Amino acid sequence: MAKNPCIIGVGMTKFGNLLETPELKNKTFQELVAEAAFEAYDDAGISPEEIDAFIVGNMLPQTSLSNSQATNCSDWLGLRYKPGFHIDTACSTTLTGIGIARDMIASGKYKNILVVGGEITNSYPDMENDFPLDRKPLDRVKLWKWTDYAVDHNYAYQHFYGFDALIGVFGLAYMKTIGLSFKEFDRIMMQINKNVRLHASMNPKAICYEDGTLEEEAKREGFSSVEDYWKSDKNPFIAWPVRKKSVLNYADGASAIVLSSEPKKFTKKMPVEILGYHWAAENWPWDGSSEKIAFEGAYKMAGIKPKDIDYLTVHDCFQSAYLTSSEIAGYLEPGKAWKAILDGRTRFDGDKPMDTSGGRHGVGHAFEASAGAETYEIVKQMRGEAGKRQIKKPLKIAVQHNAGYALHYAVTVYKTAK
Template identity: 25%
Template sequence: MEKVCVLGAGSTKYGKLEDSITDITLQASVDAIESAGIESKDIKAGYISNVFGVADKQVHLGPVVMSNLGISDRPSLSIESACGSGSVSFREAYANVAAGFYDVALVAGVEKVTHTGTEWTTTYFSYCSDFFYEGQSGVSFPGLFASMARAYMNEFKATEEDFAQVAVKNHDNGLLNPKAHLRKKITVDDVMSSAVVASPLKLYDCCPFSDGASSVILCNEKFAKDHGANYIEVMGSGRGGSSAALQGREHLTTIPSTKIAAEAAFKMAGITPKDVDFAEVHDCFTIAEIVDIEDLGFFEKGKGVEAVREGQTKLNGQISINSSGGLKSKGHPIGATGVGQIVEVFDQLTGKAGERTVKNAKIGLTQNFGATGASCAVHIFQSV
């Protein structure tokens, strides 16, 4: 296998955007191309992650993006894996570059849904669940993650205030990210007094609906050395699956796909969770971040909530979690989220993270899942 590197990265601001889904994808992609110091013609293939293109009247997005970049003859693949689409697209590009099929590939993730309104957007999101058992029965994702939160509270010594600490920490990080959707400082009291969405989760326990696009350029090591002063290496890549419906899980306080994907990624990288300096994890709801950091092996089961309570996951704590602000503050344009996590790792490991820099960081990890964790991908990166 070829060694695979990330040579460039780019992203739009996350939030409510006026430009079309095509335009914002191109903006992020051009940023990534310029960041890599290459030209569009150097790209041999494109991998585009998107879930609800139909909401902006554009579903076959790959060829549209490649055509607008002036490389219409290059193959593209549009990928959907619910909220985990971005990391799955990255995985497919990684596998093809590692196999030697392409020396350079573009990965772009995008979503544009805010213009559809809350009712329709919530309906679209429900299609990512096991709709027969969950969505059409009236169970939304807040309700499903609320079930996980209640189970966690019953099994371990956790409180609603503990979950609120996750939101407060991620908003503090998001204040330092100029591209974050919700750049607003909040307190535990703010979270606790916000409207109940699905008990015990409140409004400030939930990530926002966001528009946005993120892109990265992957290449083999030779191309990176020939063309880039700043690049990072992909150390490990893993994917895993879980029961599509939450009711099919043996336990509600763990996500099997994360554990499977993490085990594969750590094995490939030849390291352990203790070697990771920072991680971008899938905090669609505050409970998710706590479950994630346990399933990834950063903390023992039931101890993640203690880590949050003690500030171990704050910026430059024992392990910095979601330095970007995470889905909670940075935002969650679902097709872009997994790619956006990798943009953050690239910025951190190449000295471009500004005020939110994780000091002396050498190894970063991303974890991105779809739905309630039915699919997951974990990637590990190192500076060179």
């Protein structure tokens, strides 16, 4: 019997574009979160009537039309009159919500809680027509203007803050610290993206699922080798030494998780225990401490060491996180993450698997739904339900890492429960 509250159900929509993706076309924010929630209910074998409380995450009211999503979504989730509230720690929100829900259940007041997160990043309501169901494409300048409300405008923007530049700085810092040449670093980043696209090509929920692997895309674009494609004008630098394909793809979508103190009552599927978690918030300028603090706090609560981890997922808005965060986590040897990646160890069929969903490039990044999408992947992997991308070795301990903009680190430790 699990000692801690467990995840008994997970759900998520296809990640894509509300204006283009057939599975998502013309849906509202409420419809997105309801779709994810009812998949999670079905997965858990639970009904909305048996849910005691709920948490809803959303970052961009400009695209979802509300900054009070618990009230707006309550009916859609089948949870009218139930205790519910809206939270926002940006991209770590659903993981933060899992920690809150865990402790709400552990308090004894609640038995079953739904955590759901959703985001729309590709369009916004056409209010000029006074009909919010009509949506217009959202250009990246406007999206980032709204997203950057998460940054300290009184300080950071007065001191030359810029997200694109940071992408390059993190990559450059690793390259210089380890002593890699640009040519070596570029080859490592290409291999990371090959892994990401391989995993996404086996994940029907992923935004890149239909596009296939990086090798297949290169061939479609008329390149004789994936290396030539990687270095071509099709893949320009975002900020040297990092290229476009090493960062996120924007997505619309939702994810949902059901937690319970009595898993055996609802399902025969393997419950996944929330063994520990920790968060760390940090304002600009970032000094790197918060990420390490979040990992160490989660490990301490869970009573584990890095050597105990069977699977790690990192927040890969920029894919240099596979190098830096995996080493900070203690999952890969300091200064040697690049070698583990080149040796194929971090693929789904390697001995140090990471981010087998496809991550924020392959699955796509629907801000406040993305952490829940990675939880979805962890639960599927720990149950042995991940299909073609199923990790080959048995999983007992998994660790999830997310970074909420700007900046809230969240780390959670999961364990398969009997």
